[in-house]
Amino acid sequence: xxxxxxxxxxxxxxxxxxxxxxxxxxxxxxxxxxxxxxxxxxxxxxxxxxxxxxxxxxxxxxxxxxxxxxxxxxxxxxxxxxxxxxxxxxxxxxxxxxxxxxxxxxxxxxxxxxxxxxxxxxxxxxxxxxxxxxxxxxxxxxxxxxxxxxxxxxxxxxxxxxxxxxxxxxxxxxxxxxxxxxxxxxxxxxxxxxxxxxxxxxxxxxxxxxxxxxxxxxxxxxxxxxxxxxxxxxxxxxxxxxxxxxxxxxx
Amino acid sequence: xxxxxxxxxxxxxxxxxxxxxxxxxxxxxxxxxxxxxxxxxxxxxxxxxxxxxxxxxxxxxxxxxxxxxxxx
Numbered sequence: 001x002x003x004x005x006x007x008x009x010x011x012x013x014x015x016x017x018x019x020x021x022x023x024x025x026x027x028x029x030x031x032x033x034x035x036x037x038x039x040x041x042x043x044x045x046x047x048x049x050x051x052x053x054x055x056x057x058x059x060x061x062x063x064x065x066x067x068x069x070x071x072x073x074x075x076x077x078x079x080x081x082x083x084x085x086x087x088x089x090x091x092x093x094x095x096x097x098x099x100x101x102x103x104x105x106x107x108x109x110x111x112x113x114x115x116x117x118x119x120x121x122x123x124x125x126x127x128x129x130x131x132x133x134x135x136x137x138x139x140x141x142x143x144x145x146x147x148x149x150x151x152x153x154x155x156x157x158x159x160x161x162x163x164x165x166x167x168x169x170x171x172x173x174x175x176x177x178x179x180x181x182x183x184x185x186x187x188x189x190x191x192x193x194x195x196x197x198x199x200x201x202x203x204x205x206x207x208x209x210x211x212x213x214x215x216x217x218x219x220x221x222x223x224x225x226x227x228x229x230x231x232x233x234x235x236x237x238x239x240x241x242x243x244x245x246x247x248x249x250x251x
Numbered sequence: 252x253x254x255x256x257x258x259x260x261x262x263x264x265x266x267x268x269x270x271x272x273x274x275x276x277x278x279x280x281x282x283x284x285x286x287x288x289x290x291x292x293x294x295x296x297x298x299x300x301x302x303x304x305x306x307x308x309x310x311x312x313x314x315x316x317x318x319x320x321x322x323x
Contacts, residue, residue: 039323041323042322042323043323044323128323129323130323131321131322131323132321132323133321136321153323154319154320154321154322154323155320155322155323156318156320156321156322159320160320161317161319161320175299176290176297177288177319178300179287179288179300180287181286181287181288181321182287187322189322194323220290220297222317222320231315232295233290233292233295233296233297233315233317234295234296234297235297236296236297238299238301240299240301
């Protein structure tokens with residue numbers, strides 16, 4: 001598909017286009033790309049806004065919840081005037097006003113095994129902005145089955161972690177997190193933590209779209225806001241992973 | 252425990268003396284790391300949980316116990 005940037009878009013994205021590794025061609029690649037964001041909470045509030053601001057052409061966000069007053073310390077796409085509204089509705093309004101050149105869809109439904117394939121559709125990248133293991137496992141399976149890169153992000157308190165799973169190339173989510181853990185209930189989070197982690201996720205998404213090397217493929221980056229430290233762990237495919245080994249074997 | 256039966260390692264950034272030939276599973280027990288989702292890093296490499304019992308900790312190893320973050 002031939003994508004032409006309008007005069008207004010060339011001006012809007014000027015500070016990206018002047019970066020040699022982006023240029024007009026890169027900006028057109030961003031416009032052609034389709035990104036799925038799973039969640040409109042702390043992470044999704046940030047990642048959806050940066051994706052839209054960067055000029056990603058099509059963005060789909062899903063979240064079943066309504067805006068609660070306890071969300072507002074970190075979910076900064078939602079404001080006090082949005083209390084009680086569906087997050088999908090509140091977020092969509094802000095995103096459309098941020099960048100009218102993007103094709104944005106926000107869906108208020110719970111993501112599960114039955115609807116996930118249809119909702120993700122032909123997205124090129126999955127950005128994780130969920131708050132639980134179960135949904136991440138569902139996203140991981142879709143990522144493997146449809147060969148869509150899956151950018152994981154998670155936060156807790158002052159810390160967070162992020163990595164990029166590329167099907168058949170890197171470990172998958174279940175390689176790294178094979179365990180079942182009990183839900184802790186509500187966890188504490190300071191706003192800057194999802195701000196930092198979601199910003200890194202979007203940096204990853206942009207680099208994947210543009211084909212820029214140096215992503216977090218095979219590297220789990222974790223951040224401690226208490227110590228103000230970033231560290232990384234090299235991660236490999238788990239030869240005993242029951243999930244991605246099925247796809248490796250072509251089953 | 253005689254000195255020859257001990258090794259020095261760095262655990263979560265702190266120098267520690269632990270028994271020679273201890274496994275990752277042994278360290279988890281000694282340090283009472285109860286998080287079911289614990290991530291273990293040995294010299295910047297992720298250790299697969301199924302290998303905790305067979306992975307030996309060596310003199311000078313840097314071990315990190317990391318609690319995964321699943322909030323959003």
